[in-house]
Amino acid sequence: MQSTTIVIGAGISGLLLARGLASKGSNVVVVEKSRGFGGRMATKRVGEASFDSGAQYFTVREPAFAEVVAGWQQRGWVANWPASPHRRWVGRPTMTAVPKLLAESLTILREHKVTAARRTASGSWELDVENQPALHAERVLFTCPVPQALAVLAAGAFVLPTTAAPALEAISYHPCLALLVILAGPSAVPAEGIALTDGPVRWLADNVKKGLDQNSPASVTIHASAEFSAVNYGRPEAEIAALVLPQVERWLGAKVVSSTLHRWKFSEPKVSHPERCLWLPELGLGFAGDGFGGPKIEGAAMSALALVQAVTQNLKTA
Numbered sequence: 255m256q257s258t259t260i261v262i263g264a265g266i267s268g269l270l271l272a273r274g275l276a277s278k279g280s281n282v283v284v285v286e287k288s289r290g291f292g293g294r295m296a297t298k299r300v301g302e303a304s305f306d307s308g309a310q311y312f313t314v315r316e317p318a319f320a321e322v323v324a325g326w327q328q329r330g331w332v333a334n335w336p337a338s339p340h341r342r343w344v345g346r347p348t349m350t351a352v353p354k355l356l357a358e359s360l361t362i363l364r365e366h367k368v369t370a371a372r373r374t375a376s377g378s379w380e381l382d383v384e385n386q387p388a389l390h391a392e393r394v395l396f397t398c399p400v401p402q403a404l405a406v407l408a409a410g411a412f413v414l415p416t417t418a419a420p421a422l423e424a425i426s427y428h429p430c431l432a433l434l435v436i437l438a439g440p441s442a443v444p445a446e447g448i449a450l451t452d453g454p455v456r457w458l459a460d461n462v463k464k465g466l467d468q469n470s471p472a473s474v475t476i477h478a479s480a481e482f483s484a485v486n487y488g489r490p491e492a493e494i495a496a497l498v499l500p501q502v503e504r505w506l507g508a509k510v511v512s513s514t515l516h517r518w519k520f521s522e523p524k525v526s527h528p529e530r531c532l533w534l535p536e537l538g539l540g541f542a543g544d545g546f547g548g549p550k551i552e553g554a555a556m557s558a559l560a561l562v563q564a565v566t567q568n569l570k571t572a
Contacts, residue, residue, distance in 0.1 A: 259565075260285055260381065260389060262368055262406070263397035265293025266551055267543045267558040269356040270322075271397060274562030276360065280569070284360055285381070285389065287367035292353030294521070295345065295551065297466070298434060300514050303473035304466045305434045306349045307516050310447065310459055310475070311335055311342040312551035318559055319552050331355055336465050337445035348466050363389075372410030379538065382410070393538040395561065399520035400425040400527075400545045418534060421527050425545045428480035429487050430521035433498055434514040435506065437472035442507030453501050454482035471511070476502060483521070491515040522549040531561040535568045 261272045264286035272282045290296070294308030314320050323343060326332045331352050335342040345351040363386075370382040371394055381389040396403035400422055407414065414422065440462075447459035457477040462470055478486075478498060486494055495513045499506075523545045532541040540561050544550065547557030 258282070258391065259393045259395060260379070260391040261395045261397060262403070263293070263543070264288075264291045264353070264357065264362055264364075265397060265543070265554065266295055266353060266356075267293075267547075267554045268397035269353055269360065270555055270558040271395060271542055271561055272360050273356060274559065275565060278562070278566045278569075280566075282361070283389075283391075284357075284362040285366045285368055285383070286362055286364050289364055290350070291357045291362070292350045294518065295349045295353050297348035297350040298514075298516065300434055300436065300473075300512070301471075303434075303436050303461070303470045304348065305461050305473055305475050306344075306459070306464070306466065307432050307434060307475060308518060309349060309551055310457065310477075311338075311344050311349075313340075313342060314552060316552065316556055319555050322555065322559075326352060329355070335446065337463070339446065344464065346465075368406055370409035371406050372412055373537070377538070380410075391538075393540065393565070395540040395542065395565070397541075397543045397558065399427060399543070400541065401427070401520070403541060415534065415537075418532060421529075422532070422541065424525050425527055426524045427520040427545070428522050428524050429483045430480065430518040431478040431483045431486065431494055431498075432516040432518060433476040433478070433495060434516065435474045435476060435499070436511045436513070437474065437506060437508040438511050439508035440472050441474050441505065443474055443505050448505060454478055454498055455502050456480075458502060458505055472508060474506060480521070480524075487517065487519075531557050531564060533561060533564040533568065540565060 258281040261268045261284045272284045296308040298305045298307040367384040379391045379394045441460045443460040445463040456479040461473045527546045542557040542561040544554040547553035
């Protein structure tokens with residue numbers, strides 16, 4: 255398959271990057287290893303309950319992102335978090351709604367796991383895809399977590415330029431353990447959620463009070479702290495629940511019916527790249543995401559917008 259540009263990763267960075275390049279006339283294909291879209295803008299269904307399991311909300315500070323979000327709001331894709339005294343935005347009806355809607359106009363190959371990327375003799379890119387034919391492109395833009403991108407390049411025996419490698423290799427991420435809890439009755443979690451600063455838990459939110467599904471049983475998302483998640487990442491689910499639930503019992507307010515664990519290995523960057531994106535025009539290789547723009551949805555979005563600008567400017571002058 256021949257494509258001008260391949261974007262690897264269908265998180266918010268990848269989707270905004272692909273839409274931005276497509277709007278400038280580029281032929282773009284997005285390749286995503288999972289079945290869904292959005293990365294950590296994720297919603298998970300457990301039985302009859304719905305959970306925003308990853309990013310709980312996003313904020314807006316930069317004018318360029320404010321313009322993007324204003325468009326989303328006008329289309330009814332986002333709204334302010336109900337009852338929150340802060341200026342927090344959430345997807346409607348769930349956090350995954352925004353990436354799903356962004357994906358509608360794009361060519362996306364789902365369940366396509368890229369295992370290696372190599373430069374051909376002609377200077378184009380060839381991508382090995384698990385259980386699929388190889389893909390070919392003039393440009394490859396990674397928006398997945400940087401360690402994954404570097405592993406794909408290494409598998410293709412591609413050696414990064416010495417000017418780019420150190421900063422990329424320094425990027426690292428905190429993990430996050432997300433415990434998704436169904437309760438026998440209403441929780442005691444405030445409608446705006448709770449941010450905790452001490453102990454193994456850093457965040458709780460009641461998904462029904464947040465507005466996901468009013469017909470859902472009481473469902474609470476619990477995010478463990480970065481420190482707790484790093485130390486206990488490999489523990490069995492039952493052990494993690496036994497450590498976490500007693501710490502937040504007073505906020506749950508009802509008997510726990512069940513709990514499900516989701517492990518976010520690359521939850522947020524611990525060490526970021528000094529630039530908002532990285533574009534190597536001589537190689538047709540680019541990188542964007544929260545490892546460049548910052549640890550929040552806004553940072554990931556701003557990184558994508560920066561790479562759109564860098565790539566299109568290069569194409570104009572080529």
